[in-house]
Amino acid sequence: MNWMKYRIVYFLISAVVIGAGIFAYLKWGLPLGVDFKGGAIIEYKIGRDFSTEEAVKKIENPSLQVYSIQKAGENTYLIRTNTLNPYYREKIGTVLDELTGGDAQEVRFENVGPSIGPDLIKKTIYAIVIAASAILLWVAFQFKSFKFGVSAVLAMIHDSLVLIGSFALFGHFFAAEIDFLFVTALLTILSFSVHDTIVVYDRIRESQRKVGGSLTELANKATTQTMVRSLNNSFTIIFMLVALILLGGISIKWFAIALLIGTISGTYSSPFVAVPILVTWDELQRKIKRS
Amino acid sequence: MHLSSPAKKLIGILILFIVALFISLSTGPNLDFKIGRFEIKKSFDLRLGLDLAGGSHLVFEADTSKISPDKTKDAVTSLKEIVEKRVNLFGISEPVVQTSSFGGKERVIVELPGIQDTQEAAELIGKTAQLIFAEIEDLSVQAGASPSANLKPTNLTGADLERASVSFDQTTGKPVVALQFTKEGGVKFEKITEKNIGKAVAILLDTEIISAPIVQEKISGGNAQISGNFTIEEAKKLVIQLNAGALPLPIKLVEERIVQATLGAESVSRSVKAGIVGLFMVLSFMILSYGRLGVVSAVGLIIFGVLTLALYKLIPVVLTLPGIAGFLLSVGMAVDSNILIFERFKEEKGGRPVPDALEVSFGRAWDSIRDANIATLVTAFILANPFDWDFLHTSGPVRGFAITLALGIAISLFTGIFVSRNLLRVFVREKKT
Numbered sequence: 001m002n003w004m005k006y007r008i009v010y011f012l013i014s015a016v017v018i019g020a021g022i023f024a025y026l027k028w029g030l031p032l033g034v035d036f037k038g039g040a041i042i043e044y045k046i047g048r049d050f051s052t053e054e055a056v057k058k059i060e061n062p063s064l065q066v067y068s069i070q071k072a073g074e075n076t077y078l079i080r081t082n083t084l085n086p087y088y089r090e091k092i093g094t095v096l097d098e099l100t101g102g103d104a105q106e107v108r109f110e111n112v113g114p115s116i117g118p119d120l121i122k123k124t125i126y127a128i129v130i131a132a133s134a135i136l137l138w139v140a141f142q143f144k145s146f147k148f149g150v151s152a153v154l155a156m157i158h159d160s161l162v163l164i165g166s167f168a169l170f171g172h173f174f175a176a177e178i179d180f181l182f183v184t185a186l187l188t189i190l191s192f193s194v195h196d197t198i199v200v201y202d203r204i205r206e207s208q209r210k211v212g213g214s215l216t217e218l219a220n221k222a223t224t225q226t227m228v229r230s231l232n233n234s235f236t237i238i239f240m241l242v243a244l245i246l247l248g249g250i251s252i253k254w255f256a257i258a259l260l261i262g263t264i265s266g267t268y269s270s271p272f273v274a275v276p277i278l279v280t281w282d283e284l285q286r287k288i289k290r291s
Numbered sequence: 292m293h294l295s296s297p298a299k300k301l302i303g304i305l306i307l308f309i310v311a312l313f314i315s316l317s318t319g320p321n322l323d324f325k326i327g328r329f330e331i332k333k334s335f336d337l338r339l340g341l342d343l344a345g346g347s348h349l350v351f352e353a354d355t356s357k358i359s360p361d362k363t364k365d366a367v368t369s370l371k372e373i374v375e376k377r378v379n380l381f382g383i384s385e386p387v388v389q390t391s392s393f394g395g396k397e398r399v400i401v402e403l404p405g406i407q408d409t410q411e412a413a414e415l416i417g418k419t420a421q422l423i424f425a426e427i428e429d430l431s432v433q434a435g436a437s438p439s440a441n442l443k444p445t446n447l448t449g450a451d452l453e454r455a456s457v458s459f460d461q462t463t464g465k466p467v468v469a470l471q472f473t474k475e476g477g478v479k480f481e482k483i484t485e486k487n488i489g490k491a492v493a494i495l496l497d498t499e500i501i502s503a504p505i506v507q508e509k510i511s512g513g514n515a516q517i518s519g520n521f522t523i524e525e526a527k528k529l530v531i532q533l534n535a536g537a538l539p540l541p542i543k544l545v546e547e548r549i550v551q552a553t554l555g556a557e558s559v560s561r562s563v564k565a566g567i568v569g570l571f572m573v574l575s576f577m578i579l580s581y582g583r584l585g586v587v588s589a590v591g592l593i594i595f596g597v598l599t600l601a602l603y604k605l606i607p608v609v610l611t612l613p614g615i616a617g618f619l620l621s622v623g624m625a626v627d628s629n630i631l632i633f634e635r636f637k638e639e640k641g642g643r644p645v646p647d648a649l650e651v652s653f654g655r656a657w658d659s660i661r662d663a664n665i666a667t668l669v670t671a672f673i674l675a676n677p678f679d680w681d682f683l684h685t686s687g688p689v690r691g692f693a694i695t696l697a698l699g700i701a702i703s704l705f706t707g708i709f710v711s712r713n714l715l716r717v718f719v720r721e722k723k724t
Binding site for chain 2: 043045086105106107108109110111112113115116118119120122123124126127130131134135138139142180181183184187188190191192194195196198199201202203206225226228229232233235236237238239240241242243244246247248249251252255256259
């Protein structure tokens with residue numbers, strides 16, 4: 001099948017998805033969680049309904065700002081505030097107990113000072129740069145071509161942008177947050193993306209040795225050969241992640257969603273981003289050489 | 292009866308599986324025996340991280356502004372030791388104390404399993420607890436001035452303590468802190484008391500006067516007591532702080548994360564449920580897509596699960612919530628090598644006998660399996676940060692994720708290739724005869 005003929009379509013699809021993400025980012029920004037901007041997040045189990053507005057009113061005072069009280073699941077409420085001192089942690093508990101007749105139980109408390117976030121961002125950037133360069137070198141070395149490495153890394157960046165963009169959207173519509181686990185998901189997706197790409201590359205390499213031919217032909221053949229494997233492997237991963245999203249608790253839900261988006265994007269990006277870039281690059285190179 | 296080599300290997304795999312199954316299912320305390328000089332003691336309990344077992348994670352930042360940069364490293368090392376001592380004296384089991392140095396900020400990370408009241412723990416750890424004995428100069432003349440203006444610190448400090456303990460005042464019955472000085476400290480104390488008979492000597496803790504008793508006579512022998520208005524808890528805390536020593540740098544709490552044990556237990560049961568459902572879907576999918584071959588990979592996947600669990604217990608891996616996610620993810624990825632091989636097999640079986648086609652598929656798929664998995668291991672390595680590099684993250688939950696993911700990949704290579712290959716070799720041959 002001549003997959004590479006429709007390259008422009010694949011690039012357009014990617015452009016639309018990433019474009020939507022960039023739009024969301026520009027319009028609403030990234031929904032950074034307490035890990036990045038500091039503040040507190042408290043998870044309560046509360047068995048009965050209560051007025052969250054009244055709770056905010058009672059809790060808030062000049063040095064304690066409540067950003068939101070959100071119902072995040074059955075009997076589960078998340079309260080987000082600025083960085084707290086221990087006195088206010090207790091006070092929030094007392095107010096909620098009053099409103100619910102002693103039914104509020106704190107199950108998780110995270111309180112992060114403002115100095116943590118900037119370091120986290122720096123360390124994340126280091127981790128991404130190191131991971132990306134290591135992968136670039138590994139792929140370039142294994143396939144004896146810089147072109148292969150760069151195309152794989154571009155597909156990787158594509159997947160990161162898709163993931164970050166979708167969280168800009170989810171942050172606005174579903175109160176998702178970018179936290180430390182999101183960073184973990186992002187890094188995992190980098191390896192995921194390249195995992196799939198390498199499988200396609202490997203088939204290109206193999207046919208190149210055996211039969212030869214233009215890179216476009218080889219790429220078409222390799223894409224056909226690996227398509228079913230790619231889809232089937234993604235399905236098994238998607239099964240596990242969907243089970244985790246639906247049945248796992250709220251602490252892990254957005255992490256699993258981030259991994260899911262990454263898996264889907266990573267599966268798409270290998271035949272429809274990395275390989276088309278590789279083929280386009282190769283064609284351009286030839287044209288330049290000829291002229 | 293002559294057994295073929297794959298059959299022998301299968302028997303080996305079966306034995307391994309049974310041992311792993313035994314380890315996975317056992318909950319008792321466990322292996323404990325001696326072979327010659329080697330004592331083997333191994334607990335087969337699954338170790339749970341703070342987010343699953345409940346507990347608190349505290350991060351303190353040190354104020355290094357008042358010491359010279361070349362002394363910072365030593366100060367932080369001794370800071371860590373003292374914090375460790377305090378936490379241990381407090382009686383918390385299996386605490387973790389780490390330091391992290393990044394961007395000019397020195398931090399101490401303390402993980403306390405089972406502790407939910409962080410306020411008390413934070414006070415215990417975070418107080419500098421610098422004990423100073425000071426002479427009080429001419430109180431009458433400077434009556435209007437602030438009390439500190441009248442204090443003249445002596446050379447006797449908390450560093451001169453042999454040990455501190457909680458005791459009770461014989462007349463009032465109130466808790467007091469009994470101090471026993473070192474030899475030199477005792478001599479210093481003797482000189483101070485001798486010089487100040489009839490006057491008060493102030494005992495300061497972090498620039499706050501906690502007691503200022505009047506000296507009746509010269510005290511030799513190196514014993515003293517502080518009778519501030521302590522509750523028993525306060526006295527105990529002070530004793531711990533004094534025995535562990537004063538912090539060389541002031542620290543303040545910048546991050547705290549607390550998970551109640553109930554939420555952790557809920558997370559565990561939810562993850563197990565998700566795992567079972569997901570595993571069932573993966574198994575059905577494999578069998579539906581690949582028929583008999585799918586059954587082989589299903590067997591491989593079950594061996595994978597049991598081996599992984601056994602290794603978690605043996606290494607041991609501290610299991611966290613993201614760690615469980617890493618494990619579930621690796622279950623989804625574990626069948627990847629099988630899928631690669633089976634898809635290859637579909638291509639190869641035209642024109643070749645089935646056993647040959649299988650061998651060829653295993654051989655050809657290996658290249659891509661190797662290259663692809665090494666890329667994943669690279670990222671897992673960076674996330675796990677096994678050498679505690681300061682420019683990367685050191686976070687328990689994330690490390691847990693990376694370790695379970697990496698282990699999952701390694702074991703899946705074993706089950707996906709070695710185990711299923713030998714299973715197929717045996718069964719394909721038997722079918723032929």
